[in-house]
Amino acid sequence: MSFLTAKSTIESTQIFNIVKKMPKGALLHAHLEATVDAGFLLKSALEHTNVCIRAASTITKETLGSTLPDFAPRPVAGSYESPATITSPNYVPDTYVSAQKVRREWPEILGGPEGFDRWVIQSLTINPSEAYDTHNTTVKIWNKFQSCFTVIRGLLAYEPVLRKFLRQLFESCVEDGISYAEFRWNFTPKDNILTSEDGTCYIDHDRLLSIFQTELELYLQNLRDAGRSDLFHGAKIIYTFVRIISVEELEWYLEDCLALKKKYPQLIAGFDVVGPEDVMHPLIYYLEPLIKFRNKCEALGIDLPFLFHAGETLGDGNSTDQNLYDAILLGTKRIGHAFSLIKHPTLMRLCRERNICCEVCPVSNEILRLTASIPAHPIAAMLNHGVPIALASDDPGIFSNIGLSYDFFQVLVSSEISGLMTLAVLARESFQHAILDEEEKKRALAVWDARWARYIEEVVSTNGIL
Amino acid sequence: MSFLTAKSTIESTQIFNIVKKMPKGALLHAHLEATVDAGFLLKSALEHTNVCIRAASTITKETLGSTLPDFAPRPVAGSYESPATITSPNYVPDTYVSAQKVRREWPEILGGPEGFDRWVIQSLTINPSEAYDTHNTTVKIWNKFQSCFTVIRGLLAYEPVLRKFLRQLFESCVEDGISYAEFRWNFTPKDNILTSEDGTCYIDHDRLLSIFQTELELYLQNLRDAGRSDLFHGAKIIYTFVRIISVEELEWYLEDCLALKKKYPQLIAGFDVVGPEDVMHPLIYYLEPLIKFRNKCEALGIDLPFLFHAGETLGDGNSTDQNLYDAILLGTKRIGHAFSLIKHPTLMRLCRERNICCEVCPVSNEILRLTASIPAHPIAAMLNHGVPIALASDDPGIFSNIGLSYDFFQVLVSSEISGLMTLAVLARESFQHAILDEEEKKRALAVWDARWARYIEEVVSTNGIL
Incomplete structure (x- = not known):
């Protein structure tokens, strides 16, 4: 096994x-x-309002699996609470939003806040299906790894x-x-x-x-x-x-x-x-x-x-x-x-x-x-x-x-x-x-x-x- | 690969x-x-009326995949042409039927004569899905092998x-x-x-x-x-x-x-x-x-x-x-x-x-x-x-x-x-x-x-x- x-x-x-x-x-x-x-690691980051996240476009059910969370710390704590969150239809591509807000407003259709956690954890780790099925060569798994x-x-x-x-x-x-x-x-x-x-x-x-x-x-x-x-x-x-x-x-x-x-x-x-x-x-x-x-x-x-x-x-x-x-x-x-x-x-x-x-x-x-x-x-x-x-x-x-x-x-x-x-x-x-x-x-x-x-x-x- | x-x-x-x-x-x-x-090997065997085949019960679409062909040569060539074939509802379990007849009468629902060939070849060889998916341990693949x-x-x-x-x-x-x-x-x-x-x-x-x-x-x-x-x-x-x-x-x-x-x-x-x-x-x-x-x-x-x-x-x-x-x-x-x-x-x-x-x-x-x-x-x-x-x-x-x-x-x-x-x-x-x-x-x-x-x-x- x-x-x-x-x-x-x-x-x-x-x-x-x-x-x-x-x-x-x-x-x-x-x-x-x-x-x-x-x-x-995720839990620690979520304790800070400076930790923000952005995406190239609004995240939906269709784009979730192929989009990586792009985290970065930003200055002026709290000021990234106001923009539309990355799962909102009004999200302005590539703008930073506080990770706390993104998680809080993560829609039910994507699993709510726990769905946000799963999305991030999935991007931080290699799961069995990636290791043994979808990414089953050294080159493919290295891409996931990187x-x-x-x-x-x-x-x-x-x-x-x-x-x-x-x-x-x-x-x-x-x-x-x-x-x-x-x-x-x-x-x-x-x-x-x-x-x-x-x-x-x-x-x-x-x-x-x-x-x-x-x-x-x-x-x-x-x-x-x-x-x-x-x-x-x-x-x-x-x-x-x-x-x-x-x-x-x-x-x-x-x-x-x-x-x-x-x-x-x-x-x-x-x-x-x-x-x-x-x-x-x-x-x-x-x-x-x-x-x-x-x-x-x-x-x-x-x-x-x-x-x-x-x-x-x-x-x-x-x-x-x-x-x-x-x-x-x-x-x-x-x-x-x-x-x-x-x-x-x-x-x-x-x-x-x-x-x-x-x-x-x-x-x-x-x-x-x-x-x-x-x-x-x-x-x-x-x-x-x-x-x-x-x-x-x-x-x-x-x-x-x-x-x-x-x-x-x-x-x-x-x-x-x-x-x-x-x-x-x-x-x-x-x-x-x-x-x-x-x-x-x-x-x-x-x-x-x-x-x-x-x-x-x-x-x-x-x-x-x- | x-x-x-x-x-x-x-x-x-x-x-x-x-x-x-x-x-x-x-x-x-x-x-x-x-x-x-x-x-x-199969083609050579099918050239002889003495080569017979039997099964423990009638072979249907449901039992085909889990049943192995049981070949044996029998004496008195031709006399195994008369019993009901192994895919017939009238088949008497464990009786030998000429392999030629079994192939000839192999029902369309099981793919006709070529379906018979596929069934036998499948039992004689290991295919990729057995080798890499269904029988993917040495013990399981040895069972198929034997x-x-x-x-x-x-x-x-x-x-x-x-x-x-x-x-x-x-x-x-x-x-x-x-x-x-x-x-x-x-x-x-x-x-x-x-x-x-x-x-x-x-x-x-x-x-x-x-x-x-x-x-x-x-x-x-x-x-x-x-x-x-x-x-x-x-x-x-x-x-x-x-x-x-x-x-x-x-x-x-x-x-x-x-x-x-x-x-x-x-x-x-x-x-x-x-x-x-x-x-x-x-x-x-x-x-x-x-x-x-x-x-x-x-x-x-x-x-x-x-x-x-x-x-x-x-x-x-x-x-x-x-x-x-x-x-x-x-x-x-x-x-x-x-x-x-x-x-x-x-x-x-x-x-x-x-x-x-x-x-x-x-x-x-x-x-x-x-x-x-x-x-x-x-x-x-x-x-x-x-x-x-x-x-x-x-x-x-x-x-x-x-x-x-x-x-x-x-x-x-x-x-x-x-x-x-x-x-x-x-x-x-x-x-x-x-x-x-x-x-x-x-x-x-x-x-x-x-x-x-x-x-x-x-x-x-x-x-x-x-």
Whole structure:
């Protein structure tokens, strides 16, 4: 059974509940914008009168399914209450209306306010029929996937929403047993989207990181105050850009990334290139600036590792598959996905010898049509070949699998060899591959070991010896 | 796109036509009953008045879809013309009626005689909607698959039909560029099905092999007479039984196989166990008699190699996956499918070191739901890991992919690395893994090399340098 279809069945099992409570170590591959429950994100946005919505024409029963909500924060709270709502025949195309008003006046024929919620949630997530029927190729599902990001970015563009989002993100990590995380965050060249609380002021990358740092510190302080600092050690950002830009544009990003790393050395974990590998530029396209950047970092004594996506493909010998070679030649410290790595005996050997960790995302790979089901996923083969692996969730907000429990569960049940101890080894080793210094790793491992011992005791006392 | 959906598109391509004409070497994995076009089989059966059909009740529009045709040859030709036909309200359940009459009187409401043909063909083959929608798990599609075999066996149970079937089989091999074949034939303990031309006499295994030998000799003689003995070198039988019998029953089969090998040393190539590995007995269940058998063969100086199915599964560490270990420990000379082999680095090494060939059946694996599409098939990985491989068709009659061209095509187009030379290496090496003596292999290779040279000249002169 496919993941999204099986989700509610999975959640009802005793095994899932056991996995849910497990301390899972470090989350090393997740795209920040897609890490929080879609319902939470919408609810948070609806608390603010500055959050507005617009459409290219009046939304009717006929156009609803093919129209995406276009969210944006606007200045002067409350003043977007007066225009005709986007479902009104009098709606003036492309004018912003307060999201609160749009929801309140959402017509009965479209399901009333709950119909509005369904419309938005549907645009923020991938449902089973899209994943398995209507969008059943990697290219089609990537289109849907990218449209989700577009809607999310509109919602996240408002500072108060972003702050709530970040708090919820840290909280959901802790709830799922994740004690450390590195989030890939997608940076855009001009910050013409994100706005401050009053909706008037654009926020630059520096401020973005300071918001992240403030919220993280606040969250960690609260944990310390509650005597539960063992639950979460912190989070970092992997600076990413979409692999559609030109080589010239890249220079700007690399300088930006370096400047941020200097200012927030503890926050920036590394550098990566994102977007569909199969249709956008391969790593080799950016080879020259990337090598120059690496040399510059070395000369400056700055440790800013590459953490490249590579091999997220069904192709054999295509440019995405070739990205594996380039990522490793460029000295990547980890590989995002590495789905096609199993086809390369020599690269697997290099991963073993150089301890290059593959960030494997089983649920994501299934929903994005790389594997029809988890038993067909190469992870079992990769594990047997001794490839270093960390399980990751990729875009749990879009896939409706918040946390790491679903990915851990899938790996557990797809094999008659994998047991809780397999998951334990994966969780524990995830710290070894994190961008932490040796002292931090040692501390994180000691805390994890203590938590694991308590967890196993609890599992055994609650469920008996399984 | 999935294989059965894409089939007509595949056939219309220039590449397919190039692959079709290629000399393909040896076909090493095909189940004899499922190697001939279903339409041909039905047409051959309908030429004989002895071929009858029965049903448990009158067939109507309502019961048609859920009822299988139950064919059997009956004695006294013509006397099954008188009973009411199986679609008549007066039909007496379970009585045999001549298939010719049933077809002739097939009512218009069920599509007339062509409706009868469709009904039978549908029972002999797997169509796209079964493969991808209604029977979309390995267990469900195996049920359909086994029901196809049941219907085929009723049709093939009549000696004149079997003879036509064999002639067509050799002919279709030659048409597809296959110059040698080893067919797995399923032996049943009591020969209460196959009947002689007058429909009165049961045929034992000895006679079965003599029929095969006669038809093969006749076919080879015709080729020699036409000066085309380079097209086909011969065919052999791999003795198989279904892995559902008891250990005690197996003793009978092993003795039977040995006796046949003594009488037809050139015809019996080896020994195998068939049927769905995931639901029937694993190899280890038959360990003791198999080891005894191997020792006995050795003591007698008889070369009767094991050619075991193993690893035809999505499972990891289940009994089918474990069959790979047992097959290799039992000294198998080749492995049928070895689909899960990629998960076992050590077993892959043993296959390389001991030159154990994996008979990989890409189309079969896709239709039987082990892989969602050919790019997701482990064959590219297996090739890169240096595992010896021969491409095979498994059950082309049921899958509607007669010959090896479809499997070769799928491998060619699934990778940007594979080219015609990849296929050439696979075709040429197939002889090395065949059960032929060194002299025969040398001859087959010399003939193949000459054919390949002519083929490449023809491809280039017809299509230009590709």
